[in-house]
Amino acid sequence: MVGTAVPRRLTWLVAEVVEMVDETARARSIVLRCPGWSGHLAGQHVDVRLTAEDGYQAQRSYSIAAPADGEKVILTVELVDDGEVSPYLIEELSEGDRLEIRGPIGGYFVWEPGRGGPLQLIGGGSGVVPLMAMVRARVEGGSDIAVRYLSSARSVDLILYREELARLARDSEGVEVLYTLTREQPDGWTGLTRRVDSEMLEAHAFGAGEEPLCFVCGPTPFVEAVASALVDLGHKAERVRTERFGPTGG
Amino acid sequence: MSTEAHVDGNVLGGMLMEMFGAEMTDRRGCCGECGAIGTMGSMHVYVEAPGDVMRCPACSAVLLVLTRIEPVVRVHVVQLAWVEMAAD
Numbered sequence: 001m002v003g004t005a006v007p008r009r010l011t012w013l014v015a016e017v018v019e020m021v022d023e024t025a026r027a028r029s030i031v032l033r034c035p036g037w038s039g040h041l042a043g044q045h046v047d048v049r050l051t052a053e054d055g056y057q058a059q060r061s062y063s064i065a066a067p068a069d070g071e072k073v074i075l076t077v078e079l080v081d082d083g084e085v086s087p088y089l090i091e092e093l094s095e096g097d098r099l100e101i102r103g104p105i106g107g108y109f110v111w112e113p114g115r116g117g118p119l120q121l122i123g124g125g126s127g128v129v130p131l132m133a134m135v136r137a138r139v140e141g142g143s144d145i146a147v148r149y150l151s152s153a154r155s156v157d158l159i160l161y162r163e164e165l166a167r168l169a170r171d172s173e174g175v176e177v178l179y180t181l182t183r184e185q186p187d188g189w190t191g192l193t194r195r196v197d198s199e200m201l202e203a204h205a206f207g208a209g210e211e212p213l214c215f216v217c218g219p220t221p222f223v224e225a226v227a228s229a230l231v232d233l234g235h236k237a238e239r240v241r242t243e244r245f246g247p248t249g250g
Numbered sequence: 251m252s253t254e255a256h257v258d259g260n261v262l263g264g265m266l267m268e269m270f271g272a273e274m275t276d277r278r279g280c281c282g283e284c285g286a287i288g289t290m291g292s293m294h295v296y297v298e299a300p301g302d303v304m305r306c307p308a309c310s311a312v313l314l315v316l317t318r319i320e321p322v323v324r325v326h327v328v329q330l331a332w333v334e335m336a337a338d
Contacts, residue, residue, distance in 0.1 A: 107291075108260065109275070
């Protein structure tokens with residue numbers, strides 16, 4: 001988007017909740033219909049604003065989980081303990097409710113098939129949400145760009161989008177999905193079992209010689225560790241895009 | 251929740267767009283303290299302070315502070331030496 005950004009006023013839009021999808025015990029996807037929505041790129045986010053009856057307002061940023069589809073905007077929100085906004089979005093929001101959103105926001109952590117690949121996606125916790133939008137954009141766009149998706153979760157029940165990713169990996173050539181569980185592994189788990197480290201990246205991620213576009217999203221310590229490991233493995237820093245969030249905000 | 255944890259400038263993308271009228275997370279900014287240059291999206295942001303504080307990832311100098319005291323948001327430009335925008 002360099003040099004082509006169209007100045008526009010960022011305005012709050014009223015979106016209606018059309019569906020709530022339970023993703024895990026701690027995360028839900030909120031499917032919104034937002035009249036006036038201008039479309040977006042995979043990786044972008046929105047600001048969500050809640051207004052209490054007394055006028056108090058709280059605002060948070062959430063990644064969009066799926067590529068542009070008319071007025072539809074899908075967010076996936078994970079519960080932040082002691083959070084101010086996420087408990088409401090997860091426990092109280094229901095179909096027919098309205099939210100104020102503005103966006104799309106972000107010109108840095110974005111991908112669309114025309115930007116090429118191969119695509120190396122590495123997410124920690126709910127940091128996989130914008131990466132899922134990229135996987136969906138790759139598959140829905142009919143692109144044949146090779147994608148490797150590495151998701152780090154504390155335990156198997158906290159893995160987001162597992163069924164859909166299993167289907168995409170099975171049905172779409174060139175889409176590989178890998179999980180690592182950092183705290184607990186169920187009996188019979190055959191995936192990885194530790195935090196993402198240099199050795200894991202060397203074994204399972206695209207090598208620096210393949211010049212992948214790398215997108216890393218998650219809590220700040222996760223992103224710092226993964227991004228520096230990638231650079232140490234020879235990936236060019238400008239091919240490693242990062243987005244850090246939490247444990248703040250909520 | 252740690253009070254020391256930072257996120258990055260992407261979280262302020264909406265506020266920056268409001269200030270500059272354009273997408274800014276992929277635009278470069280320069281620290282007036284140490285001269286480090288990086289995209290606005292890569293700057294460190296502390297959101298648990300009474301305002302949102304953007305700091306230089308290299309030297310931790312405070313670049314920008316946004317405080318919200320209804321009905322206004324006050325933008326304190328501290329050590330942000332410059333930021334680039336599209337010329338067109």
